[in-house]
Amino acid sequence: xxxxxxxxxxxxxxxxxxxxxxxxxxxxxxxxxxxxxxxxxxxxxxxxxxxxxxxxxxxxxxxxxxxxxxxxxxxxxxxxxxxxxxxxxxxxxxxxxxxxxxxxxxxxxxxxxxxxxxxxxxxxxxxxxxxxxxxxxxxxxxxxxxxxxxxxxxxxxxxxxxxxxxxxxxxxxxxxxxxxxxxxxxxxxxxxxxxxxxxxxxxxxxxxxxxxxxxxxxxxxxxxxxxxxxxxxxxxxxxxxxxxxxxxxxxxxxxxxxxxxxxxxxxxxxxxxxxxxxxxxxxxxxxxxxxxxxxxxxxxxxxxxxxxxxxxxxxxxxxxxxxxxxxxxxxxxxxxxxxxxxxxxxxxxxxxxxxxxxxxxxxxxxxxxxxxxxxxxxxxxxxxxxxxxxxxxxxxxxxxxxx
Amino acid sequence: xxxxxxxxxxxxxxxxxxxxxxxxxxxxxxxxxxxxxxxxxxxxxxxxxxxxxxxxxxxxxxxxxxxxxxxxxxxxxxxxxxxxxxxxxxxxxxxxxxxxxxxxxxxxxxxxxxxxxxxxxxxxxxxxxxxxxxxxxxxxxxxxxxxxxxxxxxxxxxxxxxxxxxxxxxxxxxxxxxxxxxxxxxxxxxxxxxxxxxxxxxxxxxxxxxxxxxxxxxxxxxxxxxxxxxxxxxxxxxxxxxxxxxxxxxxxxxxxxxxxxxxxxxxxxxxxxxxxxxxxxxxxxxxx
Numbered sequence: 001x002x003x004x005x006x007x008x009x010x011x012x013x014x015x016x017x018x019x020x021x022x023x024x025x026x027x028x029x030x031x032x033x034x035x036x037x038x039x040x041x042x043x044x045x046x047x048x049x050x051x052x053x054x055x056x057x058x059x060x061x062x063x064x065x066x067x068x069x070x071x072x073x074x075x076x077x078x079x080x081x082x083x084x085x086x087x088x089x090x091x092x093x094x095x096x097x098x099x100x101x102x103x104x105x106x107x108x109x110x111x112x113x114x115x116x117x118x119x120x121x122x123x124x125x126x127x128x129x130x131x132x133x134x135x136x137x138x139x140x141x142x143x144x145x146x147x148x149x150x151x152x153x154x155x156x157x158x159x160x161x162x163x164x165x166x167x168x169x170x171x172x173x174x175x176x177x178x179x180x181x182x183x184x185x186x187x188x189x190x191x192x193x194x195x196x197x198x199x200x201x202x203x204x205x206x207x208x209x210x211x212x213x214x215x216x217x218x219x220x221x222x223x224x225x226x227x228x229x230x231x232x233x234x235x236x237x238x239x240x241x242x243x244x245x246x247x248x249x250x251x252x253x254x255x256x257x258x259x260x261x262x263x264x265x266x267x268x269x270x271x272x273x274x275x276x277x278x279x280x281x282x283x284x285x286x287x288x289x290x291x292x293x294x295x296x297x298x299x300x301x302x303x304x305x306x307x308x309x310x311x312x313x314x315x316x317x318x319x320x321x322x323x324x325x326x327x328x329x330x331x332x333x334x335x336x337x338x339x340x341x342x343x344x345x346x347x348x349x350x351x352x353x354x355x356x357x358x359x360x361x362x363x364x365x366x367x368x369x370x371x372x373x374x375x376x377x378x379x380x381x382x383x384x385x386x387x388x389x390x391x392x393x394x395x396x397x398x399x400x401x402x403x
Numbered sequence: 404x405x406x407x408x409x410x411x412x413x414x415x416x417x418x419x420x421x422x423x424x425x426x427x428x429x430x431x432x433x434x435x436x437x438x439x440x441x442x443x444x445x446x447x448x449x450x451x452x453x454x455x456x457x458x459x460x461x462x463x464x465x466x467x468x469x470x471x472x473x474x475x476x477x478x479x480x481x482x483x484x485x486x487x488x489x490x491x492x493x494x495x496x497x498x499x500x501x502x503x504x505x506x507x508x509x510x511x512x513x514x515x516x517x518x519x520x521x522x523x524x525x526x527x528x529x530x531x532x533x534x535x536x537x538x539x540x541x542x543x544x545x546x547x548x549x550x551x552x553x554x555x556x557x558x559x560x561x562x563x564x565x566x567x568x569x570x571x572x573x574x575x576x577x578x579x580x581x582x583x584x585x586x587x588x589x590x591x592x593x594x595x596x597x598x599x600x601x602x603x604x605x606x607x608x609x610x611x612x613x614x615x616x617x618x619x620x621x622x623x624x625x626x627x628x629x630x631x632x633x634x635x636x637x638x639x640x641x642x643x644x645x646x647x648x649x650x651x652x653x654x655x656x657x658x659x660x661x662x663x664x665x666x667x668x669x670x671x672x673x674x675x676x677x678x679x680x681x682x683x684x685x686x687x688x689x690x691x
Contacts, residue, residue: 038495059678064494066670069520073487076480076517080460080491083478088495106481233476233492234499236455240422240471242479251425252471252479 009033009166009202013061016198023188024049024091026158027117027181028057030165031089033202036115037063038088040077042070042096045129046185047119050091071096075103075116082114085207085232087169091117093185095126097136098143105144107178108266109243111220111228113207115168120184120347132185132376134296134347140180141325147263149270151277152180152325154295158192164322170205171277175269176227182324184347186297186376210237219250220262226269270326279322280331284310288317289340290386293332293356295321298345298371305345305382314390324352332359339364341389345371345382350399357399365392367400420444420454422474429468433619433627435586435612436466439533440473442589442610443502446596457500460489462514464540465614466506466533473504483514486521489528497671500600501527507534507548511567515547522576524670525604529596532569532607533586535614536651543617550653554621566651569609574646574663579604581646581663585611587635588659595661604669611638611657624654 013032021029028050031039039054041047055065064086068074074090081088092100097118107114118140122131136143140152151171155164161183168179210217210229219239220228231237244252245262270277283306285291290309294302299320309316319335319342321328332355336342341364344353350368357366369385388402415423421444430436447457454475461470463482470477476499480488485503493501503510510518510532521528537555538544545555545562548569552561570581580602584592592610599606611634613619615627624630634657642660649658668676 038491040491040494059681064674066490066494068487068490069516072484073490073517073520076484076487077491077494080478080488080493081495082491083476084492084495084499086495088491102481103484110478232496233458234456234496238455238474238476240477240479242471243481244479249424 007204007206009199009204010035011199014196014199014202016196018193018195020191021158021194022049022191023155023158023161023183024119025053026161026194027091027165027183028053029194029196030162031115031169032057032061032063033162033196033199034087034166034169035204036087036089036169037061038078038081038086039063039065039090040068040074040081040088041091042068042074044093044096046121046188047091047093047117049188050117071099072102075100075107078114079103079107079110079112082112083233087113089115089117091119093119093121093129094123094133094136097139101139101143104178105146105148106243108144108148108150110241111176111266112178113172113176114178115165115172115181116178117165117181117183119188120182130185132297132347132372134182134184134298134351137182137324137348137351140182147267149177149267150180150325151175151177151270151323152182153322154182154324155187156296156299156320157187158190158194161187162194162196166202170203173205173207175273175277176208176230177270182296184297218248220246221248222265225273226265274326277323277326278328280328281320281322283318285317285319285335287315289315290389291317291319291335291339291342292382292386293319293321293342293344293352295324295352297376298347301371301377301379301382302345305379305386308379308383309386314386316386321352327352327355327359329355329359332356333361336360336363341365341367341392343367343369343382343385343389345369347372347376353399362395362397365389365395365400367402370401417441417444420447420474422472425472428472430465431616431627433613433615433631434465435535435610435631436469436533438586438589439531439592439610439612440469442592442596443504443531444473445593446600449593449597450600452500452600456498457502458492459502459504460485460492461503462505462509464506464509464538465535466504467509469504483509483512484517485509486514486517486528486530490521490526493526493528494671501529503528503530505532507532507536507569508538508546511569511572512547519572519576522573522578522605522607525577525579525667527603527605527669527671529599529606529608531596531610533610533612534569535612535618537614537618539614539617543621550651553618553653556621568646568650570607570649570662571646573607577605577667578607578663579665579667580606582661583609583611583649583659585631585634585638585657585659586613587631588638598661598664604667
């Protein structure tokens with residue numbers, strides 16, 4: 001009955017083969033492979049194909065889809081469904097992501113595993129629905145009120161949309177936290193080959209179920225790694241959980257001690273395990289003097305710029321962030337001592353570049369390249385920034401932006 | 404003394420359904436929310452339901468605390484979103500009987516959109532809406548149910564907005580069962596809950612409750628018990644009354660009764676029917 005306790009993917013959801021899919025479709029396939037059987041969403045450009053693909057496959061897989069009345073209720077329904085033991089997901093873009101901040105906070109507080117896919121588009125407000133952007137990166141980290149830690153992944157290709165969606169489900173079950181997949185309109189609509197492995201080769205993180213006597217269950221009694229154990233609705237535990245600050249029993253307690261008891265572990269369960277969570281991909285960073293720090297769609301252009309820079313004799317390398325949150329500050333700090341500069345292209349007016357600057361502790365120049373102004377696939381701006389930074393003789397304060 | 408001792412040691416008659424370790428509850432003396440909870444637990448007992456298969460979900464506010472006191476799988480969620488959260492539970496595990504227990508401000512103001520859409524989709528759940536005409540937890544602000552001319556801290560010259568008629572919204576949005584009782588109609592309220600729990604589909608029961616601490620005090624209407632009696636004695640039972648005629652004015656008679664009881668396919672029934680009829684995947688648009 002409980003497919004989510006297995007360590008490998010359920011074959012029913014896995015379309016093993018090499019397909020030609022766009023990022024959104026690959027995301028839906030990733031979710032189904034990970035065992036996701038509930039998708040609650042509200043229509044928004046450029047995220048629609050995730051719902052459409054999910055629905056196409058709903059019958060054979062036995063999954064449920066509901067188009068809710070807004071993004072607020074979409075994520076609320078996802079949280080509810082997750083507590084029934086059904087792996088659940090929602091998908092949206094910037095305007096909807098803003099509405100979801102309310103339940104991102106509830107998901108963190110109730111420690112509910114779920115996945116939120118944000119196909120970022122140009123903002124603020126309605127912006128340009130079809131223009132790719134990376135403008136929600138800070139929102140993913142700080143968007144909901146109060147103290148919390150979050151996990152965010154950033155895919156750069158349809159294959160990674162598939163892989164990272166599975167990874168997101170696994171991380172959310174492991175740490176009992178909502179995990180966001182921060183994609184963008186470019187990757188979502190990019191059509192490429194996606195290899196879906198056999199079900200037996202897809203590792204699935206099982207839900208952390210409580211297995212003791214029924215009358216002894218405490219919903220927020222934590223294991224050593226600060227993660228509490230879950231039960232399903234309807235299994236006879238008759239538990240209570242609340243969005244108010246609560247004790248081990250899940251009962252609201254309104255005092256400072258309980259605030260610390262409740263909220264500090266929400267942060268510690270991620271912060272103490274950043275080394276396990278964080279994944280980066282490094283290319284030619286051993287001898288690099290200049291490292292391009294990128295994530296998502298931008299990583300594709302970063303590679304091209306790096307190759308061109310190498311051709312013209314500049315020792316360039318690439319640090320690609322798979323996990324954007326928690327930010328790999330330790331690795332950035334290590335690299336900062338070795339390199340002359342970090343060049344950070346982003347499809348926004350500067351967000352993750354602040355983290356890179358913080359992580360470099362004044363040991364390297366940090367150059368921001370507002371990438372995408374001449375097209376997301378154009379490496380020229382990046383390349384010219386790399387060429388200019390080689391002329392810098394000392395480390396300058398703050399973030400440099402070449403005009 | 405002996406009698407008192409036995410009484411104290413005796414098990415509370417609703418111990419099966421209530422979380423005794425959370426008593427005393429936070430509700431004020433003379434409040435009607437407790438009566439609504441009593442009616443719900445009596446209805447659950449009467450139906451001899453498997454309590455492991457019933458879930459209760461609340462939003463925020465005085466009534467929103469109800470989920471915390473009922474010994475079921477219970478969720479105290481965000482303001483106004485209890486119905487949306489409950490939708491996920493019902494769809495995630497269709498075996499569950501889902502009860503949403505919340506107040507008028509929570510369900511009809513901030514949660515109004517979720518209310519009408521769940522009714523339209525006919526999500527199988529019972530919504531118990533305790534209406535005390537005011538935002539009580541925050542200190543007596545005007546609500547979307549405050550009758551015209553009634554005072555509140557944010558309507559110091561008397562409420563100028565016409566209130567919502569909850570049964571009318573529920574009816575016109577597609578609810579399959581709609582009833583209204585005052586908190587003192589405890590037997591009839593319990594019977595309505597029994598009927599509604601037996602329905603498949605979106606059922607709404609409005610419970611008119613006094614707020615002794617704010618609504619009553621600000622409007623100088625006596626204590627909670629006075630109010631409770633006033634609502635009860637000035638109510639008029641008119642079953643099957645057209646829900647259009649159920650507006651509530653300030654201190655005038657309140658029409659109570661069962662107004663709607665009909666059948667309509669639920670969301671899951673329609674969804675599963677659609678899945679079973681679909682032979683080769685969903686219908687695709689014609690390609691030219």
